[in-house]
Amino acid sequence: MTPAQVRSRATGPTAGLAPGYTQANLIAVPRDWAYDMLLFAQRNPKPCPLLDVTEPGDPRTVLAPGADLRTDVPRYRVWHDGALTAEPTDATAHWREDLVAFLIGCSFTFESALVAAGVRLNHGRNVPMYVTNRECRPAGRLHGPMVVSLRMIPAAQVDTAVRVTALMPAVHGAPVHVGDPGALGITDLDHPDFGDRPVVEPGDAPVFWACGVTPQAALMASRPPFAITHAPGHMFVTDVEDTTYQLL
Amino acid sequence: MTPAQVRSRATGPTAGLAPGYTQANLIAVPRDWAYDMLLFAQRNPKPCPLLDVTEPGDPRTVLAPGADLRTDVPRYRVWHDGALTAEPTDATAHWREDLVAFLIGCSFTFESALVAAGVRLNHGRNVPMYVTNRECRPAGRLHGPMVVSLRMIPAAQVDTAVRVTALMPAVHGAPVHVGDPGALGITDLDHPDFGDRPVVEPGDAPVFWACGVTPQAALMASRPPFAITHAPGHMFVTDVEDTTYQLL
Numbered sequence: 058m059t060p061a062q063v064r065s066r067a068t069g070p071t072a073g074l075a076p077g078y079t080q081a082n083l084i085a086v087p088r089d090w091a092y093d094m095l096l097f098a099q100r101n102p103k104p105c106p107l108l109d110v111t112e113p114g115d116p117r118t119v120l121a122p123g124a125d126l127r128t129d130v131p132r133y134r135v136w137h138d139g140a141l142t143a144e145p146t147d148a149t150a151h152w153r154e155d156l157v158a159f160l161i162g163c164s165f166t167f168e169s170a171l172v173a174a175g176v177r178l179n180h181g182r183n184v185p186m187y188v189t190n191r192e193c194r195p196a197g198r199l200h201g202p203m204v205v206s207l208r209m210i211p212a213a214q215v216d217t218a219v220r221v222t223a224l225m226p227a228v229h230g231a232p233v234h235v236g237d238p239g240a241l242g243i244t245d246l247d248h249p250d251f252g253d254r255p256v257v258e259p260g261d262a263p264v265f266w267a268c269g270v271t272p273q274a275a276l277m278a279s280r281p282p283f284a285i286t287h288a289p290g291h292m293f294v295t296d297v298e299d300t301t302y303q304l305l
Numbered sequence: 306m307t308p309a310q311v312r313s314r315a316t317g318p319t320a321g322l323a324p325g326y327t328q329a330n331l332i333a334v335p336r337d338w339a340y341d342m343l344l345f346a347q348r349n350p351k352p353c354p355l356l357d358v359t360e361p362g363d364p365r366t367v368l369a370p371g372a373d374l375r376t377d378v379p380r381y382r383v384w385h386d387g388a389l390t391a392e393p394t395d396a397t398a399h400w401r402e403d404l405v406a407f408l409i410g411c412s413f414t415f416e417s418a419l420v421a422a423g424v425r426l427n428h429g430r431n432v433p434m435y436v437t438n439r440e441c442r443p444a445g446r447l448h449g450p451m452v453v454s455l456r457m458i459p460a461a462q463v464d465t466a467v468r469v470t471a472l473m474p475a476v477h478g479a480p481v482h483v484g485d486p487g488a489l490g491i492t493d494l495d496h497p498d499f500g501d502r503p504v505v506e507p508g509d510a511p512v513f514w515a516c517g518v519t520p521q522a523a524l525m526a527s528r529p530p531f532a533i534t535h536a537p538g539h540m541f542v543t544d545v546e547d548t549t550y551q552l553l
Contacts, residue, residue, distance in 0.1 A: 092340045
């Protein structure tokens, strides 16, 4: 499927769809909260690498001319006062004229590069994601813990995975942790906070990358009056080739 | 000299001072303009890679605990309505309670890495900087052309210079142009808009990096009511080791 086809048709997780194209996390907040969100992203570039920020109320992005951010994400989450209130597949009825949308890099984007480098990826339909014990650096009224995605990777390939992803800082860059889930406050890998449980093979090491669901954890902790996000794993697929974000 | 010694003593350009430590461009604007500036930086990450953004009125930065942004830059520029009105060595009398300071990566930071890689650098006391014909992507009320710094580099070492600096996106990353100054609208290399004229050896190629003076060109073009910046080449020297910003 092309990126445009995924945007118009997909209703499930987008990992592996439209390979070669950049996927993005979405968080849209009222203009009154946009400075805090923009500063939160600047202060936490590993979980929140910004790919684009829209004009207030405008559902268009330079990442996919012709796309509509109100309809082209497979599944949305609507938030009131930090609580999840709806999970529609179309956000048009919830959109507001004062919403500023933030498109944040997604680790699905570097999976093509990992596979091209020979790294075996073995997760299920959706990658497992966990809320950690690491606090983000706050910005204005926004604060909350860092969320990470997990990939189980053969121990002998961890170095390649680090090197390849380090060259893609716009889609989270190098891992934030390799090895002990407990060091991140994760007590049970089999019960992720979002996504599917991991598939573990003998000799695999757990490798954690900062995750673009982090702003959703900040919503829960900071309780802004309103927000719209993507549903975890259900990304906005852009028209930008993922090699665009490879530094070398 | 240590970073703290440079901050307290230097009055001239800082290239080559406190080697191994990150240097930063400064632009401080009223809170009312901070969202536009933050968005301008997000939309123009090559000239404006943000290292830190301060709380309104607060002259402190995480990049150098104990430093004071009102006094620790060797020379400042004070701007009213887009016009330069003063160039003091101490900005305390001009500081305002609503100023938000943006610290932006500086290409001086990658010079140590270039030298370590065997690249010959040959500029004078201050690097030459030029206003180009490339417009930045506007953000709110802020718009203006990209400014670049120039280094004349032996043609056979350009590939090394590209590779080394590509790994440091927080301090402008890879060059934006190699070769023809005319393609950037630069008609006379010997008359830079800021800094010293270049030192040219036979066989050198002109290599241009996006420059953190770009926000000053945006001030001139967009005319916000007030701003304080560093004077070109007179950087804020941080306590952060420059290897911090090397991705690999």
